[in-house]
Amino acid sequence: xxxxxxxxxxxxxxxxxxxxxxxxxxxxxxxxxxxxxxxxxxxxxxxxxxxxxxxxxxxxxxxxxxxxxxxxxxxxxxxxxxxxxxxxxxxxxxxxxxxxxxxxxxxxxxxxxx
Amino acid sequence: xxxxxxxxxxxxxxxxxxxxxxxxxxxxxxxxxxxxxxxxxxxxxxxxxxxxxxxxxxxxxxxxxxxxxxxxxxxxxxxxxxxxxxxxxxxxxxxxxxxxxxxxxxxxxxxxx
Numbered sequence: 001x002x003x004x005x006x007x008x009x010x011x012x013x014x015x016x017x018x019x020x021x022x023x024x025x026x027x028x029x030x031x032x033x034x035x036x037x038x039x040x041x042x043x044x045x046x047x048x049x050x051x052x053x054x055x056x057x058x059x060x061x062x063x064x065x066x067x068x069x070x071x072x073x074x075x076x077x078x079x080x081x082x083x084x085x086x087x088x089x090x091x092x093x094x095x096x097x098x099x100x101x102x103x104x105x106x107x108x109x110x111x112x113x114x
Numbered sequence: 115x116x117x118x119x120x121x122x123x124x125x126x127x128x129x130x131x132x133x134x135x136x137x138x139x140x141x142x143x144x145x146x147x148x149x150x151x152x153x154x155x156x157x158x159x160x161x162x163x164x165x166x167x168x169x170x171x172x173x174x175x176x177x178x179x180x181x182x183x184x185x186x187x188x189x190x191x192x193x194x195x196x197x198x199x200x201x202x203x204x205x206x207x208x209x210x211x212x213x214x215x216x217x218x219x220x221x222x223x224x225x226x227x
Contacts (some may be wrong), residue, residue, distance in 0.1 A: 005200055012167075043206055045219040046115075051214070090156065094214070102216055104156045 004093050006077040006105035013081050014113045021076040021108050023091035034092040034102070035065055038063040044090065050074060061085070086112040116140060116209050120220035126225045127197055133221045134193045137193040137207035142187035145210035148180070151221070152203045160205075197226045 003026045015017055025031060032051050036044040048059025055067040063075045076092060091105040117140040122162055127133050137146065145164040145169035161169040184190045194201050202225050208218045 034215070036218070041223070043118075043120075043220040044208075046215065046217060049215055102159070106156045 002031070002093050002095070002101070002103045004091050004103055004105035004109050006089075007092055008108045009106070010109045010111070012031075012111040012113060015083050016080050019076075019078045019081045019085070019109070021089050021091075022077065022104060023074045024072050025074065025091075025093045026072065027093055027095070029095065032094045033065075033067060034094070035059065035063070035074075035076050036090045036092060037061075037087045038090065039087045047076070047089075053065070080113055081110075083112045083114065086110055116211050116217040118209060118217060120205075120207060120219040120222050122191065122222060123220065124223040124225075127227060129198055131197055132193055133193045133197065133224060134191050135207075135224075136207055137190045137219055139188045139191070139209050142227065143209040144187070146184065146190045147208045147210070148182065148190070148192045148227065149206045149208065149218075150203045151206060155180065157206065160192070160223045163192075163207075194224065197224075199226045213218055 002071050005024045007022050034049045035047040037047050038044050048057050049061050049067050050067045058064050067074050088107045088109050090107045092102045094102045119138045120135045148160040149157045151157050152164050159172050160175045161171040163169050163182050163184040165184045182195045187191050204221045206221045209215045210216050
């Protein structure tokens with residue numbers, strides 16, 4: 001069965017600092033990988049996705065993520081965090097060829113200090 | 115992408131009652147999904163809403179508790195029946211668009227007293 005682990009429940013960074021959110025997955029084949037962001041009281045917004053090809057993918061709002069097959073990881077990064085980035089971030093994995101069975105990680109809550 | 119709306123955005127309900135949540139998409143989609151997000155938790159898939167046939171439920175979720183309708187390719191409803199405080203959650207619908215990507219609605223925040 002597929003699974004996703006986000007080891008950091010809560011991360012606090014200062015505005016302007018760099019950010020890395022960790023995501024490890026377990027899946028038997030080549031997965032589709034996603035990062036979503038959920039602002040307070042909002043639904044989920046897709047930040048970026050990886051299906052194949054270049055292992056470094058660019059997303060919206062200045063985010064990027066790198067797929068590392070050898071480490072089963074898909075970490076999310078941003079070089080300079082803005083106060084508006086404070087939100088909860090979810091990593092998700094799905095089997096290639098179908099978005100039906102998305103499995104979500106437990107989420108990482110990001111706090112941004114002024 | 116997709117523009118998805120949900121009604122109501124939030125509600126407070128009494129134990130034993132039922133609530134129907136609506137999900138509207140701005141374009142026709144084949145696959146629509148309903149998720150539950152319990153307080154402080156991640157998302158759990160409830161069911162896949164199939165147009166023209168019964169919904170497909172995930173383990174732990176049953177039709178009697180969460181009946182789903184999908185009358186056309188842009189609309190679906192989820193009913194939370196005979197509610198208890200344990201049903202207090204955010205309920206989100208999502209749709210699958212091109213390139214196997216799911217897009218989510220804003221969610222319905224339900225509190226059961």
